[in-house]
Amino acid sequence: MALGQRLELKQGQGLVITPQLQQAIKLLQLSNLELESVIEQELERNPLLQRDDSDPVSDSDGDAPVESREERGELTLGDSDTAAANNDMDVSRADTYGDDEPVVREKESALSSDSDGPMVDWSKAGKGGSSFDGDEDGLERSLTREKTLAEHLTDQALIAHFSAPEMAIAQILIDAVDDAGYMRAPLYEIADRLGCSLALVESVLRTCQGFEPTGIMATSVPECLKLQLIERNRFDPAMAALIDNLELLAKRDLSALRKVCGVDDEDLAEMISELKSLNPRPGAQFGAEPSQTVVPDVFVRPDAAGGWRIDLNSDTLPRVLVDQKYHAKVATGARSDAEKSYLSECLNQANWLIKSLDQRARTILKVSAEIVRQQDAFFVYGVEYLKPLNLKTVAEAVGMHESTISRVTSNKYIATPRGVFELKFFFTSSIASSDGTAAHSAESVRHKIKTLIDGEKSSGEILSDDRIVELLKEAGVDIARRTVAKYREALRIPSSVERKRLIK
Template identity: 80%
Template sequence: MALGQRLELKQGQGLVITPQLQQAIKLLQLSNLELEAVVEAELEKNPLLQREDPEPVAETGQDSERETFETDGRELELGDGDSLRAGSDLDASNSDLYGDEAPTVREPDSAASSADMSDGPMVDWSKAGKGGGSFDGDEDMERALTREKTLQEHLTDQALIAGFSAPEMAIAQVLIDGVDEGGYLRADLSEISDRLGCDPALIEAVLATCHGFEPTGVMARSVPECLKLQLIERNRFDPAMEALIDNLELLARRDLSALRKVCGVDDEDLSDMIRELKALTPRPGAAFGSEPSQTVVPDVFVRQDATGGWRVDLNTDTLPRVLVDQKYHAQVVGGARSSEEKSYLSECLNQANWLIKSLDQRARTILKVSSEIVRQQDAFLVYGVEHLRPLNLKTVADAVGMHESTISRVTSNKYVSTPRGVFELKFFFTSSIQSNDGSEAHSAESVRHKIKNLIDGEKSSGEILSDDRIVEILKEAGVDIARRTVAKYREALRIPSSVERKRQLK
C-alpha cells in the first residue's frame, strides 16, 4: 500500500463563538446586580459609552413609544417600561391549564467631655482636614459612629482590660480573629501554636481567660463547651448536668429513658434539667452586629391585570441604561491622526453597539421566558403550591423556540415577584410524579407540600403517620409514590421519623 500526501478542500458549517457572542452568553446568566458591575467596568474602559439618565414622563409630557412583535403566535408588547402583555393567553380561566431608612447621625456636642468621647469607636484623626473643619472621609467617620459594634470589637475591648502581657495579648487577638459570627472559636490551637512559636499551654491559659468574657459561652469550641460555660456561671454544672451535656444526642432523639439512666435522676429532675438547658444560648455571638444580609431584588414583576390575566414586567430600576455618545465619537474621529487611533475608535464603537444590543436581547429573552413560565404555572398563582405543575427546561425551550441551555442561563440567579411572594425562576421547574388514575402528573413540590400538611395535622388528630401510611393516603389522593421517595422528601423538609415524632408528642 503506497503512502502519499495530497491537498483536499472540504466545505462545512460550524458555529464560531466570537468574543462578542461569549459576552452575550455571559450577560444572559448574570443577575441585575452582577450585570450592573459588568456595565460599570465597560463604562470605565470605553470612552464612547455613557450612562443614560431616564427622563421622567411627567416632565416630557410624551407617551412612551411601544413596539410589537410576534412570538410563537402571541403578540407581545414592549416599550419604555420593558413590559410584556399576553392577557388572553395567560387568562386564569384558560382551559389548557386546568384540563431602608438611613440612620440618623448625631453631631457630637461641643461641650462633651473627653471621657464621653473615649467610649466611642476609635477614629483616625490623621485624616482630618487642615483647619479642623472638614474631613476627607466624612462618610467613613459617620458610618463608624453609627454602626453597631461587632463581636470581634467587643471581645478586643475586653481583652485590653484583661491584664494580658504583650505576648498574651497577641495570642488573644489571634484567637479573637478565629471566632465566627455565632461566637464559636473555629481556629486550631495546635496550628496557632506552630504559627506563633509558643507553648500550647500558654494558648490554653489565654483561652481560659477569654472564656470569662461576655457574652457567656463565647469562644467555645463546641456546643457542649458553650453550654458548660454558661452553666458554670450559673453554678449549675453538677455531675448530673455534666452527664446530660455529654449525651446531647440522646436528648435530640428524645430518648428520655436512656437519659435518666445516664444522669441518675428521676423524671422530675430530668425535666428541670432540660428546662434549664433550653434557657441557655447556643449562639452567644448572634446578638452582635454583622454584615447586613442582601435583600433579594426581583428581576421580574408579575401582576394581575384588569382582564384577569397576568402582566409580566421587567424591574427597570435595576437594569443599567447605557447609550453611545455619537457626538463625542464624531468629534474624536475627526481629530484622529493615525490608523491606530482610528482602529481603536472603531473597536470601541463596535463594542459599545454590541453591548447595547446584548442588553436589549437579554431583556427580551428574560421577558419571553418569564411569560412562558407564568403561562405554564398560572394555576399556582391562582390556587397555591398544591397546583404547581411539573415543568422542565425542554418544555419552556420548545415553547419559546430556544435551546435548553439558554433557558437554564436565563433562569439562573433571577427572581420573580408574584402575588404569592418572591421566588427564584428555577423554583417553577419541578420533576413530575405520575398519578395512579391516569390523570395529569403531580409536581414534586406540590407532593412535598402535601406531605408537610399531613404531618402538621398529626398534633390535632393525635395519630403519628408512618411513611407507609403517608404512601397509602397519597395513593388514595391519586399520587403514585414509593415509600423511599416519601422518606427522601420528609428528610429534605427536615422532618424527623415517625418514631422520633412519637417521642416528641409524649
C-alpha cells in the same frame, strides 16, 4: 509511494464563539447585582459609554399603546390583541386543569379585583448605600453601625493584661472565631504557626473564654453550654452527664437520660428547661454582613382582561447609551491608525453591549411569560396546582436551547401575588399519578405531606411514612415510602417516633 509535501484547500463549517458572543452569554446568567458591577466596569473602561439617567416612561393608567409597553419590557397574557402583538403568546383562564377539578372563580376574581391597584415597589428595597452625595444620613449610619464580634473581643483583649506574645496569640485566636462565636482552627496548628508551646495557646484561650458574651470562643457546643452553666453556678455532675449525652436529648429519649443523669422526671424537666435558656450561638448577636433584600427582575400581576400582566423591573435594567457627540468630536481629532482603531473598537464594543443588554431583557421577558403560561394554575389556586416542568418544555415553546433557559432562570426572581420566587422554583420533577391522570410536581407533593403532618394535632393520629403513602395514593399520588421519607427530611420534619416523643 513517494513522500512529498503539498497544499490542500478544504471547506468546512464550524461553530466559533466570538468574544462578543461570550459576553452576551455571560450577561444572560448574571443577577441584577452582578450585572450592575459589570456595567460599572464597562463605563470605566469604555469612554464612549455613558449612563442614561433619564426617567423611564411611566404608565400609571395601563392604557398606553402596545408599542410603548413593549419598549418598556411589558407583556400581557390573556388579552388576545396584546398577546398577538407580542410573539402571538396567549393564555386564557379557560384552560382546564383536569376534568374533575373544580374551577374556583372566587379565588380568581379576588386576584383580579385589585389588578388595577398599584403594585408594591420592591425595587426600592435593599438600596440604602452610604455616600456623602445625595445621602445626608450616610455618615451617621457609618458612625453608628453595630460593632462586629472581632472588634468586641479585641476591645476586651486590650484590657486583659496580656503580655505582648500573649496579645499576639489572642489576636490570632480572635481571627479564627466564626460568626456563631466558636473556635474553628485547631490549637496545635496555631501553636505550630506561631512557634510557641500548645500550653501557652491553651492558657490564652482559657482567658479569652472569660470574655463577654459568656460561652464565646468555645471549641464545641457542649463546651459553650458548659461555660454558661459554670457562670450560673449550675454545672453539677447531673448537668455534666446531660451535656455529654446531647444526642439522647435530640432523640427525646428521656428514659435513657434519666438513667444516665441519675435523676427523676421532675429534675430532668428542670435541667432541660435550664439548658433551653442557654445560648448555643453567643456570637450571632453581633453585627455581620447585612442580608441583601431580593429585588425581583420581573413583576406578575392579574390583568383586568382576566389574564396576567408581566412587566420587567426597569430599576434592575441598566440604562447605558453611546455618547455620539463625544465620538464625533474625538473621531475628527484622531490622526494615527492606532487611535482610529482604538476608537472603532470602543464603538463596536459599546454597540454590542447595548445590543446584548436589550437581548437579555427580551429573553428574560419571553421565558418568564412562558413560565407564567405553563404555571397559570399555581398563580390562581396555589402550590398544590404546581405542574411538573423542565427546561426542555420551555425551550421548545420559546424556540431556544435548554442551556439558554438555564442561564436565563439562574439568579433571576419574579414577584407574583403569591410572593417572590426564583425562576428555578417553577421547574420541578414529576411524580406519577396513581389513577393515570396528569402527573404531580414534587413541590406540590411536599406541600401535601406537610399539610397531612400539620393536621396531626387536630386528628390526634401520628402518621407514619407508610400511612402517608396510603393517604397520598388515595389522593391520586403514586409515591414510594422512601420518597416520602426523603421529602419529610427535606422539610425538617422528624419521624413519627420522634413526633410521638415530642407529644409525650
